[in-house]
Amino acid sequence: MSDEMQEILNDFLTESNEMLEVLDQRFVTLESDPTNTDLLNEIFRAMHSMKGSAGFLGFNHLVDVAHRGENILNKLRQAEMAVSPAIISVILETIDVIKAIMADIRESGTDNHVATAAIASKLDDILNGTAQSAPQAPAHVEPTPAAPKVEASTPAQEAPAAPAPTLGEILVNDGLASKEQVFDALTTQQHQPDPKTPLGEILLQAKAITERALDQALHKQEKQPKPVEEDATIRVETKRLDSVMNLVGELVLGRNRLIKIGTQLEQQHESDPQVRVLSETLAQLNLVTTDLQLAVMKTRMLPIKKVFAKLPRMVRDLSQKLNKQVHLEMRGEETELDKSVADEIGDPLVHLVRNAIDHGIETPAERQAKGKAGEGHLTIAASQEGNSIVIRINDDGRGIQVEKVKEKALAKGLISEAELSTMEHREILNLIFLPGFSTAEKVTDVSGRGVGMDVVRTNIRKINGSVDLESEPGKGSQIIIKLPLTIAIIQALMVEVERSIFAIPLSTVIEAVRISRSEIKTINGREVLHLRDRVLPLIRLAQEFDIPTDADRERFYVVVAALGDRRVGVVVDELRSQEEVVIKSIWDYLETVKGVSGATITGEGKVVLILDTSELVQNAQAWHNPGIAA
Amino acid sequence: MSATEQQVQPHIQAAADNSADRLAEKSADDLLQFVICLIGREEFAVDVLSVQEINRIVEVTRVPKTPPYVEGVINLRGRIIPVLDLRKLFGLTGAQQTTQTRIVVVSVQARLVGLIVDSVEEVLRVPRSAIEPPPSVGTMAGAEFTQGVGRIDDRLLILVDLSRLLLAREAA
Known part of the structure; x- marks a missing residue:
């Protein structure tokens, strides 16, 4: 294949994949909002243009499948057929087949390896009406009042592609009317016989808003943009962005060096005008570098929407499979995070959502017996808090029983009785993240193979994030994931041990205290420190890393590092400074060194090793509890 | 670039150009070119095409829990590369670092590794016929890192097998 052809093919694959991702979400939206013709048209167009490109490239199997799908979509959009879960299921299946074909094309360059006959016949059945109850005439479809838009209760309506805001939304957003007022008015409207009074009039009658406010809002509604024009964008390979990011990292380091040299010069030759000019130039360079760093980081930022996109479909399929009713709510989809973080967080997120539906949310019958609504509620909310991105996954399911966790941990020998007795409620809950732990009573093909949660935690830790679990039996669970904004640059605390400098990621540091040697006690031969009611296991960095120590020091610093609820005190000689450091990839020579995560x-211009706090904390735990080390 | 580098680099460059000419000639007696480094009184030869640069010794950051011959890591213009002590690798006893001590940066399978040597002497052309297989294993330390032995007049060159340097890590 010529290079040019390969390039066209790559473009086709990239575009189609993006389209497919969006389609998944659109269909789930469509299911809950079946009369949304804009949405249908959009889906139809996407399918159509993909078919066109596939035809041009000669992928006939793909064209065939897409064509059949398109026929159905066409009927749906012309209201010759009504949207039903059965149809949506088949179309979603069609998309899966198309995805498989895409994968095939990517691997083999042809589309011959995926069986399409089955899906084709299913699609034909629908088209001929044989698999379907008689098509509903569009007139029978309830006209949708404006109500759902304000309730914003389904993920569908919160989806980014939601049509222009309704009058109610504008009123509420602009603070012209309260949510309750609009809601009341909408309820009134719903109970009216046709023809219904317009929402604005009802509100006016109820004296909820003034005429002026109404005019203002109506005017605004008219002005709402037609479907937003695509921003002028350019597609750039991630690799190129990475190299720009690396270079900026270099620049940051260079700047740091220059500033140090500049400061020294300033101290030595205070009166020299040249030095003063140098300082000014450096200050300027400093500003520009910081801005550049931010700007480059921004080019790598993606809205978390991209990661969330696959969840609605998954929740839908999974709840059908498990005969559960789950209502998914997603918030903060516009929250941005670095691509490298986004890439890593997808799988853990899918896993956690699966777990929540499989283990957390009960069947409708079970829920009703407990006096809960039959439909379970799953909320995934992302937000930025300081320098972190926080993702909270809430379910209102059965929660986790601490007793069960205890039993299991004991039975599996993950922990000793004595240790359990000293642990707090939350610490015990977080035992489920230990390798080899699984509370599922039966293994399903959805989850429960006991490899889950520890992999989730490992993956999240890999990108310097943390994961934490809270749960109330009967009420539900909450999982809190904290992620760094970017994984390339971190804040670090520089510490010194026998003239060697090490960097400790600041995100894991709780505090640093100065102690004298007599404060270090031993329990079972392990050094510990009593720090405000807590017994803190200590790690001497010098010992950990076989650094020869000459003199017996009297004074030490203890850096208290934490991962989740686990804490450990790292004993060092001196605290140096807090610095912004660029994480460098190091050769695999170092990868196997325990306790070092990078440099x-x-x-x-000196190389400083970055400590792997999670490794150190785990080591300390193993020490603490030698029985489980094996 | 330090003064020494500047001295050495053009030298290598010229040698490399020559090497291309030589290859084109396809003479019966191929000439191979090596950077000759000194450790103690032994001469080690590193394939000139693998050598990226030769630097003065800089501060090396030790990395805990690595084999003794891993001296640590250095900052090579923003890249962090490991540095191995050839002396320890070949089981020779130590000398102090001097002003002559160099780090020879070589590229092994697209990765950069620094080698600490006592000094760098010259670039030498060695006819292929002058290279013999290494003496049987066990007769000398570091035999596993020896690709062969070159005999030029009464000099004995130990050809360093760079690809083995990577394997050393696995063995450790």
Whole structure:
């Protein structure tokens, strides 16, 4: 294949994949909003243009499947057929087949390896009406009042592609009317016989808004943009962005060095005008570098929407499969995070959502017996808090029983009785993240193979994030994931041990305290420190890393590092400074070194190793509890 | 670039150009070119095409829990690369670092590794016929890192097998 052809093919694959991702979500939206013709038209167009490109490239199987799908969509959009879950299921299946074909094309360059006969016949059945109850005439479809838009209760309506805001939304958003007022008015409207009074009039009658406010809102509604024009964008390979990011990292280090040199010069030759000019130039360079760093980081930011996109479909399929009713709500989809973080968080998220539906949310019957609504509620909310992205996954399911976790952990020998007795409620809950732990009574093909949660935690830790679990039996569980904004640059605390400098990621540092040697006690031969009611296991970095120590020091610093609820005190000689460091990839020579996660280059151009706090905490736990080390 | 580098680099460059000419000639007696480094009184030869640069010794950051011959890591213009001590690798006893001590940066399978040597002497052309297989294993330390032995007049060159340096890590 010529290079040009390969390029066209790659473009086709990239575009189609993006389209497919969006389609998944659109269909789930469509299911809950079946009369949305805009949505249908959009889906139809997407399918149509994909078919066109596939035809041009000669992928006949793909064209065939897409064509049949398109026929059905056409009927749906012309209201010759009504949207039903059965149809949606088949169309979703069609999309899966198309995805498989895409994968095939990517691998083999042809579309011959995926069986399409089955799906084709299913699609034909629908088209001929044989698989379907008699098509509903569009007139029978309830006209949708404007109500659902304000309730914003389904993920569908919160989806980014939601049509222009309704009058009610505008009123509420602009603070012209309260949510309750609009809601009341909408309820009144719903109970009216046709023809219904317009929402604005009802509100006017109820004296909820003034005429002026109504005019203002109506005017605004008219002005609402037609479907937003695509921004002028350019597609750039991630690899190129990565190399720009690396270069900026270099620049940051170079700047740090220059500033140090500049400061020294300033101290030595205070009166020299040249030095003063140098300082000013450096200050300027400093600003520009910081801005550049931010700007480059921004080019790598994606809205978390991209990661969330696959969830509605998954929740839908899974709840059908498990005969559960789950209502998914997603919030903060516009929250942005670095691509590298986004890439890593997808799988853990899918896993956690699966778990929540499989283990957390009960069947409708079970829920009703407990006096809950038959439909379970699953909320995934993302937000930025300081330098972190926080994702909260809430379900209102059965929650986790601490007793069960205890039993299991004991039975599996993950922990000792004595240790359990000293642990707090939350610490015990978080035992489910230990390798080899699984509370599912039966293994299903959905989850429960006991490899889940620890992999989730490992993956999240890999990108310097943390995961935490809270749960109330009978009421539900909450999982809180904290992620760094970017994984390339972190804040670090520089510490010194026997003239060697190490960097500790600041995100894991709780505090640093100065102690004298006599404060270090031993329990079972392990050094510990009593720090405000807590017994803190200590790690001497010098010992951990076989650094020869000459003198017996009297004074030490203890850096208290934490991962979730686990804490450990890292004993060092001195605290140096807090610095922004660029994480450098290191050769695999170092990858196997326990307790070191990477390296960075300081302002002086020296290489400094970055400590792997999670590894150290785990080691300390193993020490603490030698029985489970095996 | 330090003064020494500047001295050495053009030298290598010229040698490399020559090497291309030589290859084109396809003479019966191929000439191979090596950077000759000194450790103690032994001469080690590193394939000139693998050598990226030769630097003065800089501060090396030790990495805990690595084999003794891993001296640590250095900052090579923003890249962090491991540095191995050839002396320890070949089981020779130690000398102090001097002003002559160099780090020879070689590229092994697209990865950069620094080698600490006592000094760098010259670039030498060695006819292929002058290279013999290494003496049988066990007769000398570091035999596993020896690709062969070159005999030029009364000099004995130990040809360093760079690809083995990567394997050393696995063995460790």
